[in-house]
Amino acid sequence: MAGVRLIEVKEKILADNAKLAEESRAQLRKNRTMLLNLMSSPGSGKTSLIIRTMEELKGNVNLGVIEADIDSSIDAEKIAAGGIPAVQLRTGGFCHLEAAMVNQGLDALAEHNLDLIIIENIGNLVCPAEFDTGAHKNVMLLSVPEGDDKPLKYPLMFSICDLLLVNKIDYLSLSEFDLKALRERVLNLNPHIIILEISCKTGAGIDLWINWLKGEIAAFKK
Amino acid sequence: MHELPLTESILNIVLKYAAGNEANQVLSIHMQIGELSDVEEEWLQRYFDYLSKGTVAEGAKLKIERMPVVVQCVACQMLYEVQPAQMGSLVCPACGGKSGTLVSGREYHVKAMEVL
Numbered sequence: 001m002a003g004v005r006l007i008e009v010k011e012k013i014l015a016d017n018a019k020l021a022e023e024s025r026a027q028l029r030k031n032r033t034m035l036l037n038l039m040s041s042p043g044s045g046k047t048s049l050i051i052r053t054m055e056e057l058k059g060n061v062n063l064g065v066i067e068a069d070i071d072s073s074i075d076a077e078k079i080a081a082g083g084i085p086a087v088q089l090r091t092g093g094f095c096h097l098e099a100a101m102v103n104q105g106l107d108a109l110a111e112h113n114l115d116l117i118i119i120e121n122i123g124n125l126v127c128p129a130e131f132d133t134g135a136h137k138n139v140m141l142l143s144v145p146e147g148d149d150k151p152l153k154y155p156l157m158f159s160i161c162d163l164l165l166v167n168k169i170d171y172l173s174l175s176e177f178d179l180k181a182l183r184e185r186v187l188n189l190n191p192h193i194i195i196l197e198i199s200c201k202t203g204a205g206i207d208l209w210i211n212w213l214k215g216e217i218a219a220f221k222k
Numbered sequence: 223m224h225e226l227p228l229t230e231s232i233l234n235i236v237l238k239y240a241a242g243n244e245a246n247q248v249l250s251i252h253m254q255i256g257e258l259s260d261v262e263e264e265w266l267q268r269y270f271d272y273l274s275k276g277t278v279a280e281g282a283k284l285k286i287e288r289m290p291v292v293v294q295c296v297a298c299q300m301l302y303e304v305q306p307a308q309m310g311s312l313v314c315p316a317c318g319g320k321s322g323t324l325v326s327g328r329e330y331h332v333k334a335m336e337v338l
Binding site for chain 2: 003004005006007008009010011012013014015016017095096098126127130131149151152153155156159184185187188189190191
């Protein structure tokens, strides 16, 4: 019998997910559908943002939503009530989405010929940052009540996003949230990120977000 | 927090290489995981013990080398290591620049394994 042998492996553990994500991204590009991955903590306003966005884009951009926030179809129902195609993924207690799960959602939306699909990822600032979903753009939503220290606690999430939306700025006067400190912390981690301040409640800054989104879709379609 | 899917992926790689190398038993698995990757090593091992039952990898020990977070200074291009907790307040040791881009620290690699 042979003794102990050392075998070289050199494989990436998440290679299967990365490959699948790359394939979805290429396929969506062919179909001219931009996929946007929206991530945040629970309760920072992802669903409210999607509903606002849906109203603003009506008639201009064909939007669909993949809803993945944990185990309730309430969000998908709210969104579908607004007249856009929405699919609810049954994610159970999962802490993040993977490309294979997103693919199920994409299949379900395939018949609609969409310009933009927004994934409402699971509310969590840790795990979703580690898994490529196949999205073309990663967007993070941070709400004022969560505090300006979040980049210090969840650096990976801030370093992988293309856009940061600071939501609930109508709460600023009630809190010690320091926008300048937040900007500095985030830009140090990710010099290329764009930061916009919004309130889904009052509508402040929503025009900036919509302009960014329209610009990205136009660039994607070129 | 996502140790289970990671473990499945590790086991698939290990079983593929074990079969390809006609191994009868896997003794240990050497991995490199970046400091920024959120993994509880104890749970990774527990899940692995559970999932590998009845395979040639049953009983194998996971040996994890944590790889440092390396940042490149935007101002002077210097590469330097930081602790994950310092990511939000970077200071380049060469020029004092406060902006940096992440170069490494997110690795998830299976590097080698010991087999019989």
